[in-house]
Amino acid sequence: MVKVRLWGTLRQWTDGQQDVDVEGQTFKQVLDNLSAAYPGLAPQIKRGVSLAVDGVIYRDAWFQPIAPGAEVVLMPFMKGG
Amino acid sequence: MKSIPVSTTINGDPVEFLCTPDEPLLDVLRNRLGLTGAKEGCGTGDCGACSVTVNGRLVCSCLVLGVEVEGAQIETIEGMAHGETLHPLQRHFIEKAALQCGVCTPGILVAAKSLLEKNASPTDEEVRYWLAGNLCRCTGYDKIIEAVQSAAAEMRGEV
Amino acid sequence: MALDDQKRAFKYVGTTPNRPDGVDKVTGKAQYGADITAPGMLMGAVLRSPHPHARIVSIDTSAAEAMPGVRAVVTGKDFPAVEDQGFADIGETCMARDKVLYDGHPVAAIAATTPAIAKAAIRAIKVEYAPLPHVTDVDEAMLPDAPVVLEGRALEHVPAGMSQNVTNTCEFGHGDLEAGFTKADLILERSFKVGAAHQGYIEPNACMASYAADGRADLYCCTQGHFFVRAVCSALMGMEASQLRVTASEIGGGFGGKTTVFVEPVALMLSKKSGRPVKLVMTRDEVFKATGPTVxxxxxxxxxxxxxxxxxxxxxxxxxxxxxxxxxxxxxxxxxxxxxxxxxxxxxxxxxxxxxxxxxxxxxxxxxxxxxxxxxxxxxxxxxxxxxxxxxxxxxxxxxxxxxxxxxxxxxxxxxxxxxxxxxxxxxxxxxxxxxxxxxxxxxxxxxFGGNTCVSLNINADGTASVTEGNPDIGGSRASISLMAAEELGIPYDNIRTIVADTASLGYNDNTDGSRVTFAVGLATIKAARAAIKVMCDRAAAMWGIDAEAVEWIDGAAVPAGPNAGKFPPMSLAEIAAMSFQTGGPIAGHHEVNVDGAxxxxxxxxxxxxxxxxxxxxxxxxxxxxxxxxxxxxxxxxxxxxxxxxxxxxxxxxxxxxxxxxxxxxxxxxxxxxxxxxxxxxxxxxxxxxxxxxxxxxxxxxxxxxxxxxxxxxxxxxxxxxxxxxxxxxxxxxxxxxxxxxxxx
Structure with missing residues (x-):
């Protein structure tokens, strides 16, 4: 199980929870399982999200391993100028 | 509009060209003579990227007509170095990192050279005011001022 | 790719050599977007809306088309519909379709034999507009009765009942706000306003497009990312990315503003319709009115x-x-x-x-x-x-x-x-x-940020190295990349030349944005150099007749790793390179990665x-x-x-x-x-x-x-x-x- 912290806007799709537990050992598994468990999150995940794992922001890294107990934070897909 | 023949001297070379009466010198240099070192940043005399000298006077070439330079002596960035030898200003601009994107650089070099011909020992403030007509968006001007001053010192024989 | 060593002593990184593009830039030789020309080239011009918000009733281009010297006219109808919403939005900023949405929105474009003819032809185009109410202030735009700019664009998490102008909302944070404010001795609440600033790059957006009759095209432009330009332009033109080669000119400032396209698809369409190369350069007025400032x-x-x-x-x-x-x-x-x-x-x-x-x-x-x-x-x-x-x-x-x-x-x-x-x-x-x-x-x-990055590094037979990367250099990055290659290879900075390659020469590179280039391209360069070093160590091992694992790379040379590996004097990069044709062929390293960890x-x-x-x-x-x-x-x-x-x-x-x-x-x-x-x-x-x-x-x-x-x-x-x-x-x-x-x- 991985605990994923969502940003506040997304709480409306998770019955008000900011932290949700999903299965998954990689970036993609976690996102796929999030979409499956909370279909309301699917459009945002499809548009693009980043995932911060223990403080490092990953943007498209499907195979990035996520250890149980890691700090996992869902973020919007980020870009700079 | 019918074109008019113009005879002039650019960087010491005799040059003849045809241009329409409403055609800016900048367009003549860039489009007719292949001298694309002068840049068009605004076309209204606000940015200085097109700076050249006409008979020793610093001008925005976007505000001078091609037909106005009949018989004139024009200096552009292309004439600043001699063969493989860069002008001290050019060398110090590279060494002091006085350029980032470099698009304002030809205009600033022409303007700075014109300043040092008039005033070999300018203060920083004088350099800043003289170059106030040359916009640079990358550097914040600091390293440009430093480069002009170190080139000026070298040209005065102090280094 | 984690930090090697906190206290590593650097030989080249941290020094301040001259940039490789310096001489070109102080002598006027460097070619920027508007400096590129081609034989038979036409000049483009764009007609723009004077209205902040209006329906386009009709566009009559017949008088312009009849003018001698006019070779092509383009309007929104020339571009195929695009499925990807992001690309479709970019396409509409380049050329309006049914509505104009801001003062300066492009409505039509001309390619003609001279700039003067192109400008005159623009004035000959007749557009009938039906003006609509407009809104230019964010607070006014959020009011329920504000004029609606675009309909149906709100994301699913925007609450119902708001103005259709409200397209997105987001909330971040943690902790108990009420408890926090209760602990405070002073609570202040203030309202602030920030104007929209433009990036203000000195070089106006410019490009030169050449579309051939067989469907291949070349595009030269000043951009922060020519791979993105290729992706969006090929989508908007309905062509395959492989058939569009984009070359980035030197870039006269971007600061984020050149991470998209404005004139490039229009020039490509004008070139396609005219069968000739077309240059399209914005005026400063156009840059302000019709490229993007920030929010x-x-x-x-x-x-x-x-x-x-x-x-x-x-x-x-x-x-x-x-x-x-x-x-x-x-x-x-x-x-x-x-x-x-x-x-x-x-x-x-x-x-x-x-x-x-x-x-x-x-x-x-x-x-x-x-x-x-x-x-x-x-x-x-x-x-x-x-x-x-x-x-x-x-x-x-x-x-x-x-x-x-x-x-x-x-x-x-x-x-x-x-x-x-x-x-x-x-x-x-x-x-x-x-x-x-x-x-x-x-x-x-x-x-x-990091992002998608490709670097190829070739060891030349004379003992120098060429680095090929794909990110336009907006502030000296070629120098920084060369410094990192020098550090890794152990050869002088002056023996390395870094160039920015076109879209046909490397895999995809994200834009020069997000403060990513020195970080991500540097990282890929270090890895590419390490790949080349591995090959050079293998070659040295083969020449010495020892195991490849028994060779390491120190200060620009292969050396036996430890006393058991054998006694051989260091073999320098130049020596290995000079014998490369005889020891297996040219030596190179490359690295492709989507970098994270900025x-x-x-x-x-x-x-x-x-x-x-x-x-x-x-x-x-x-x-x-x-x-x-x-x-x-x-x-x-x-x-x-x-x-x-x-x-x-x-x-x-x-x-x-x-x-x-x-x-x-x-x-x-x-x-x-x-x-x-x-x-x-x-x-x-x-x-x-x-x-x-x-x-x-x-x-x-x-x-x-x-x-x-x-x-x-x-x-x-x-x-x-x-x-x-x-x-x-x-x-x-x-x-x-x-x-x-x-x-x-």
Whole structure:
């Protein structure tokens, strides 16, 4: 199980929870399982999200391993100028 | 509009060209003579990227007509170095990192050279005011001022 | 790819050699977007809407088409429909379809044999418009009865019942706000406004397109990312990416503004229809009216603080508008606003609304300056009210390793405290001030990014190396990449040449943006060099007749690893390269990766101003920037980024904004009226580079380009507010606004 912290806007799709537990050992598994468990999150995940794992922001890294107990934070897909 | 023949001297070379009466010198240099070192940043005399000298006077070439330079002596960035030898200003601009994107650089070099011909020992403030007509968006001007001053010192024989 | 070694001694990285493109750029030889020509080339021109919002009833191009010398006319109808919404939006900024959405929106384009004919033909096009009500201010656009710019674009999480202009909302934060505010001795809530600033690059957008009858095309343009240009242009043209080769010219500034296309698809379509190369160059007026500035913003910020300066809670609502199309910039602003501080309770709520303005494009740390401005201004006002030192107060609340950030991530090694300490220790902070002068300080934060990156590194037979990368060089990156290749290979900087290749020569590279190039391209270069080194070690091992594993690379040469490997003198890169044809063929290394792990960066700026109480004119008299650069690869160029970014922020704080009239038209589309800082406006910009290694890069490099534009809005505001004895709540702080505040409204 991985605990994923969502940003506040997304709480409306998770019955008000900011932290949700999903299965998954990689970036993609976690996102796929999030979409499956909370279909309301699917459009945002499809548009693009980043995932911060223990403080490092990953943007498209499907195979990035996520250890149980890691700090996992869902973020919007980020870009700079 | 019918074109008019113009005879002039650019960087010491005799040059003849045809241009329409409403055609800016900048367009003549860039489009007719292949001298694309002068840049068009605004076309209204606000940015200085097109700076050249006409008979020793610093001008925005976007505000001078091609037909106005009949018989004139024009200096552009292309004439600043001699063969493989860069002008001290050019060398110090590279060494002091006085350029980032470099698009304002030809205009600033022409303007700075014109300043040092008039005033070999300018203060920083004088350099800043003289170059106030040359916009640079990358550097914040600091390293440009430093480069002009170190080139000026070298040209005065102090280094 | 983690940090090699915190205390590694560098030989080339950290030195300041001349850039490889320097001579071309000081002699006028460097070719920028408008400098490219081709045989038989036509010149393009664009007709633009004079209306901020109107339906296009009809376009009659017949008179223009009949003019001698006119070779092609293009309107929105020439472009196929595009499925991808992001690309479709970009396409519509390049050429309107049914509606025009801002003053300057392209409606038609001409290619003709001379610029004069193209301009005359533009005037011969007849467009009938049905004007619609317009809105150009974000707060007005959010009102329920505001004119609707685009329908049906709200994301699913936007509450029902709002104006259709509201397309996105986001909320970040943690902790119990109510409990936090209860602990505060002082709670202040203020509203701020930030004008839309343009990137102000000196080189107008320009390109030259050549579309051949067999469906292949070449495009030359000034861009921050030619691979993205290829992706969007091939989609808009309905062609395969492989058939469009894009070459990036030298680029005359971008700052985020050249991360998209405006003229490129139009030039390609004109070239396709005319069968000739077409050059299309924007005028400065067009650049201001019809390329993207950054968002304009309206912000409400509330902070609670104890008497001794501990922040107990922060709550902020941000309203951004990125013009006539949906924009995601609000999400970055809302995450960055409070990111510099350890906040027990924090919430940022963001909204985005459509307005009849051009489509926003990234501008250096997009979204962050607006949000951080509000936070840093309010903290300063609270310090004034509580009689606290603004540096000590920031130190007391500074985010550090282990802090839960306002955007949900726990920080690793970061430089906020070190940067504040550097500012505090700088002589500027304690220097005396004169009459009508004030001193402001502000911190800033930016994420920095990595992204898709490809590098090829070839070892030449003469013992030199060529590095091929795919990111346009906007500030000296070819020098920094060469330095890292030199460091890794162990050969002199001057023996390396780095070039930026076209889209046919490398795999995809993300844009030169997000402060990513020195970090990500540097990382890929180091890995490419290590791949080449592996080959060179193998070759040396084969020549010595020992195991490849028994060879290591030290200081530019293969050497036997340890006494058991055999006794051979070091074999230099040049020696191995000279024998490469005989030992297996040319030697190269390459690396392709989507890089993550860019470290966040913090900056603290100190600003002194003198305000003329008679006129409200502000002169910046002293300015100091302290910033964490990770490892500074080319320290002089790092300073240049810090100085340049700070000055852009100073311009934004004092002068720069888009001014729209009641008629919805842009009133200051030129450098005379949109005044960017000139040399005589400014003092020396002093810099302090801190080097807190980024654990996500082998040399510890962090991005540095964007952070320096984040603190100045508040640093200058705090200085002006202290100089005049009254707080300012809007940027830019034009003289009339300062006079209004001095006179007490």
């Amino acid at each position: 304009h913003a309206s912000v409400d910020c509330k902070i609670g603080m104890t008497k001794d300066g501990r922040i107990t809670a922060g709550d902020m609502t941000l309203r951004y508008s990125g013009g006539a199309w949906p924009s995601g910039t609000i999400e970055m602003g809302a995450q960055a606003g409070f990111a510099a501080y350890d906040m027990p309770a924090v919430r940022t709520l963001g909204w985005t609304a459509l307005t009849n303005r051009p489509k926003e494009i990234s501008y250096r740390a997009p979204g962050a300056p607006q949000a951080v401005y509000a936070v840093e201004s309010l903290i300063d006002e609270m310090c004034q009210q509580l009689g606290l030192d603004p540096v000590e107060t920031r130190l007391k609340n500074a985010a550090r390793k282990g802090t839960l950030s306002s955007y949900g991530v726990t920080f690793d090694d970061i430089g906020m405290v070190a940067t504040l300490e550097a500012a505090k220790a700088h002589p500027h902070w304690s220097a005396p001030l004169g009459p009508n002068q004030g001193r402001g300080i502000a911190a800033g934060f930016w994420f920095n 470290g966040v960066s913090f900056g603290v700026h100190i600003c002194d101003v003198e305000v003329d109480p008679e006129t409200g004119h502000t002169l910046v008299t002293r300015y100091t920037v302290a910033q964490d650069a990770g490892k500074a690869v080319h320290p002089t160029y790092v300073e240049g980024q810090m100085q340049g970014g700070a000055v852009q922020g100073i311009g934004w704080a004092l002068n720069e904004e888009y001014i729209y009239g009641r008629d919805g038209r842009l009133q200051n589309a030129g450098f005379l009226d949109y005044r960017i800082p000139v040399a005589s406006d400014l003092p020396k910009i002093d810099t302090v580079i801190l080097e807190i290694p980024n654990p996500g890069h082998p040399y510890g490099v962090r991005g540095v380009g964007e952070t320096p534009i984040v603190p100045p809005l508040a640093a200058v505001t705090n200085a002006v507010s202290r100089a005049i004895g009254k707080r300012m709540y809007q940027v830019p702080m034009s003289p009339p606004r300062i006079m209004t505040t001095i006179k007490g409204k």
